[in-house]
Amino acid sequence: MRANKKVVFKDYVTGVVEESDMEVVTTDTVQLKVPEGSTAVLLRNLYLSCDPHMRAQMTKNDRRGAMHNFLPGSVISGFGVGKVLDSGHPDFKTGEYVWGVTGWEEYSLIRAPETLFKIKHTDVPLSYYTGILGMPGLTAFVGFHEICSPKKGEYVFVSAASGAVGQLVGQFAKLMGCYVVGSAGSDEKVNILKNKFGFDEAFNYKKEPDLNAALERFFPEGIDIYYENVGGSMLDAVLLNMREHSRIAVCGMVSQYNLERSEGVHNLIFLVTKRIEMKGFNVIDHFHRHSQFVETIIPHIKDRKIAYMEDKAQGLDSAPAALVGLFAGRNVGKQLVVVADE
Amino acid sequence: MRANKKVVFKDYVTGVVEESDMEVVTTDTVQLKVPEGSTAVLLRNLYLSCDPHMRAQMTKNDRRGAMHNFLPGSVISGFGVGKVLDSGHPDFKTGEYVWGVTGWEEYSLIRAPETLFKIKHTDVPLSYYTGILGMPGLTAFVGFHEICSPKKGEYVFVSAASGAVGQLVGQFAKLMGCYVVGSAGSDEKVNILKNKFGFDEAFNYKKEPDLNAALERFFPEGIDIYYENVGGSMLDAVLLNMREHSRIAVCGMVSQYNLERSEGVHNLIFLVTKRIEMKGFNVIDHFHRHSQFVETIIPHIKDRKIAYMEDKAQGLDSAPAALVGLFAGRNVGKQLVVVADE
Numbered sequence: 001m002r003a004n005k006k007v008v009f010k011d012y013v014t015g016v017v018e019e020s021d022m023e024v025v026t027t028d029t030v031q032l033k034v035p036e037g038s039t040a041v042l043l044r045n046l047y048l049s050c051d052p053h054m055r056a057q058m059t060k061n062d063r064r065g066a067m068h069n070f071l072p073g074s075v076i077s078g079f080g081v082g083k084v085l086d087s088g089h090p091d092f093k094t095g096e097y098v099w100g101v102t103g104w105e106e107y108s109l110i111r112a113p114e115t116l117f118k119i120k121h122t123d124v125p126l127s128y129y130t131g132i133l134g135m136p137g138l139t140a141f142v143g144f145h146e147i148c149s150p151k152k153g154e155y156v157f158v159s160a161a162s163g164a165v166g167q168l169v170g171q172f173a174k175l176m177g178c179y180v181v182g183s184a185g186s187d188e189k190v191n192i193l194k195n196k197f198g199f200d201e202a203f204n205y206k207k208e209p210d211l212n213a214a215l216e217r218f219f220p221e222g223i224d225i226y227y228e229n230v231g232g233s234m235l236d237a238v239l240l241n242m243r244e245h246s247r248i249a250v251c252g253m254v255s256q257y258n259l260e261r262s263e264g265v266h267n268l269i270f271l272v273t274k275r276i277e278m279k280g281f282n283v284i285d286h287f288h289r290h291s292q293f294v295e296t297i298i299p300h301i302k303d304r305k306i307a308y309m310e311d312k313a314q315g316l317d318s319a320p321a322a323l324v325g326l327f328a329g330r331n332v333g334k335q336l337v338v339v340a341d342e
Numbered sequence: 343m344r345a346n347k348k349v350v351f352k353d354y355v356t357g358v359v360e361e362s363d364m365e366v367v368t369t370d371t372v373q374l375k376v377p378e379g380s381t382a383v384l385l386r387n388l389y390l391s392c393d394p395h396m397r398a399q400m401t402k403n404d405r406r407g408a409m410h411n412f413l414p415g416s417v418i419s420g421f422g423v424g425k426v427l428d429s430g431h432p433d434f435k436t437g438e439y440v441w442g443v444t445g446w447e448e449y450s451l452i453r454a455p456e457t458l459f460k461i462k463h464t465d466v467p468l469s470y471y472t473g474i475l476g477m478p479g480l481t482a483f484v485g486f487h488e489i490c491s492p493k494k495g496e497y498v499f500v501s502a503a504s505g506a507v508g509q510l511v512g513q514f515a516k517l518m519g520c521y522v523v524g525s526a527g528s529d530e531k532v533n534i535l536k537n538k539f540g541f542d543e544a545f546n547y548k549k550e551p552d553l554n555a556a557l558e559r560f561f562p563e564g565i566d567i568y569y570e571n572v573g574g575s576m577l578d579a580v581l582l583n584m585r586e587h588s589r590i591a592v593c594g595m596v597s598q599y600n601l602e603r604s605e606g607v608h609n610l611i612f613l614v615t616k617r618i619e620m621k622g623f624n625v626i627d628h629f630h631r632h633s634q635f636v637e638t639i640i641p642h643i644k645d646r647k648i649a650y651m652e653d654k655a656q657g658l659d660s661a662p663a664a665l666v667g668l669f670a671g672r673n674v675g676k677q678l679v680v681v682a683d684e
Binding site for chain 1: 398405409573577582592593594595598603604605606607608609610611612613614615616617618619620621622623624627
């Protein structure tokens with residue numbers, strides 16, 4: 001039996017999420033064995049992923065098609081990397097590493113381990129499976145290559161470009177021979193986009209009083225592909241600057257999640273006049289392609305053709321602040337929480 | 343030489359278009375011959391089409407991707423049906439009927455007749471080539487069959503459903519075996535949708551204080567396909583009621599054209615959570631398919647499998663009121679102007 005520190009979701013959130021909406025407690029103990037006869041898997045959680053969609057899970061919403069909610073009083077769930085401590089499932093062995101949906105706690109009993117992905121390549125940092133080699137990486141890959149239908153030489157704009165997904169979308173686009181501009185919320189991030197991730201241009205949206213003017217400056221010929229991570233007024237400015245037959249992959253709208261009412265988007269008529277395709281997607285529809293994706297990306301990581309940047313918070317006690325910081329843009333690179341050493 | 347009555351566009355319009363934004367004049371005379379040596383075609387205009395996109399052409403807008411403007415002081419242009427009075431072009435002969443972009447006047451000299459479509463089937467009312475057999479018909483057909491990727495049994499919602507395009511979309515959807523609901527702006531139109539065009543259900547949006555509640559009532563299982571003609575608050579309500587992997591064909595947003603600033607749309611995040619595809623299109627990209635389309639539709643008209651309703655204004659003097667009435671929803675069925683008898 002071990003004590004099991006965990007991050008508990010206190011109650012539904014309206015407006016801006018705060019650290020006090022979560023609580024770190026060590027009330028339960030956990031047995032380091034799966035229940036006799038079950039097919040569950042017991043994980044030692046190593047890395048937990050802070051992802052924008054988790055804010056949506058904190059808003060009470062029972063509408064069809066909304067994300068399923070966190071349960072008040074329950075441990076927060078999200079993507080993470082763990083080590084199998086015990087297994088009642090024939091596909092998982094003690095000592096193996098996995099990633100998938102787990103709890104924000106030290107030890108998690110996963111009752112449906114079929115949802116977990118086994119980690120075959122352990123010669124890269126395992127934390128990468130919360131980002132470039134996990135859900136965000138596949139999100140960037142599928143969203144760009146499938147939803148955007150990119151062609152060499154096209155003009156690509158990525159918002160929230162230094163985040164887990166954005167930094168990869170920009171690099172995938174550069175590998176395809178596109179012209180890529182990213183927006184981010186600090187000069188430090190803009191510098192990283194240009195000098196570490198190889199974006200052609202980048203700008204700090206907080207310093208641009210007129211987003212439309214900024215986009216006109218960086219895209220005098222207009223935008224072929226917009227990889228949408230933020231929504232709101234940025235989307236409105238983008239719509240003014242899209243080209244005919246251009247595409248918008250709607251991955252998320254992080255600028256909106258902490259608003260009680262989303263901003264209105266006014267320029268949708270340009271969908272018609274410019275024949276724009278705007279498509280939302282969810283990576284869970286594409287998880288069957290994950291192992292093929294990893295085989296494609298790992299050589300690029302080893303050959304240093306793709307750079308990747310993480311922002312690691314140490315320990316479960318720092319997890320609420322790490323998640324809250326994501327929405328204030330405090331992270332530089334992929335935000336994750338280190339629960340334990342490998 | 344003949345007098346040539348015409349409808350002149352006076353100046354750019356802000357806000358609601360009024361009859362006084364146009365002027366009917368008979369100042370010019372026209373020679374009923376094409377200029378010596380030219381490849382122009384001289385048309386006697388018979389029917390002129392009142393289409394929502396014409397309002398957008400009245401707003402001054404030089405942004406890339408916007409519609410080209412009418413020129414202040416010039417005759418209004420739009421789709422129409424005419425008879426060839428004289429031709430310098432080898433493809434067109436005197437006495438033939440054509441449809442395409444022409445002037446709002448009695449006689450038009452078409453300097454680029456390659457843009458005109460020859461009318462082969464004259465055993466249907468020629469006015470149909472302003473609607474079911476012309477631009478709006480092809481818009482409905484392509485928008486529904488190509489952009490919406492419909493399947494038998496799907497739930498289809500059409501706004502502005504009694505208009506030129508909407509009435510046909512609903513009937514195409516019924517022919518495919520879909521469940522179809524339409525919205526319109528009067529009880530008379532609702533009655534027509536249900537009893538003449540065969541919609542499963544229809545509602546008067548002006549009598550619905552809560553559009554979301556109305557859609558929930560008619561689509562307890564949600565909407566698979568939304569054929570978007572109006573924009574604004576209807577689109578917001580629709581987004582709440584779309585199903586996963588549903589599609590929105592954005593044909594137009596007529597509720598927005600007379601506003602100085604478009605309404606904001608707040609529910610775009612559902613594009614992500616429900617993986618909605620929202621695609622704008624313009625029928626001019628599909629004009630090469632027109633003759634095949636006509637061959638498909640004419641048998642349905644003759645077999646009375648498709649109903650069609652026109653609202654005919656008599657004479658060029660009534661043209662400004664007919665166009666203005668389109669935006670107030672005064673027309674019942676396809677609005678056109680009869681310039682001359684066949």
